[in-house]
Amino acid sequence: MTEKILVDKRLLNIDEFCAYLGIGKTKARELMTKVDNPFTVRLGNRLYANKIMLDKWIDSISGNKLKKVI
Known part of the structure; x- marks a missing residue:
């Protein structure tokens, strides 16, 4: 049931934020x-x-930030 609440909610309180991450x-x-x-x-x-x-x-901080070598 917690998962459904997190999917439907726009704002997460501190406990939901912890669970989400x-x-x-x-x-x-x-x-x-x-x-x-x-x-x-x-x-x-x-x-x-x-x-x-x-x-x-x-999304903006995820992944490897490797420079492209030309």
Whole structure:
């Protein structure tokens, strides 16, 4: 049932963020409080991750960044 909730939700709270990425709360808070990340949404004192922006951010940092040799 948790998987269905994560698929349907646009904003993930800290627990859902941890489950989605498979990381602990300390690392999750570290990532979510970085000023330069595009996915954090602050509502009052609470932090949420915009799932669509999070997926785009993960895609942008994934893979080997090898220079093309000509």
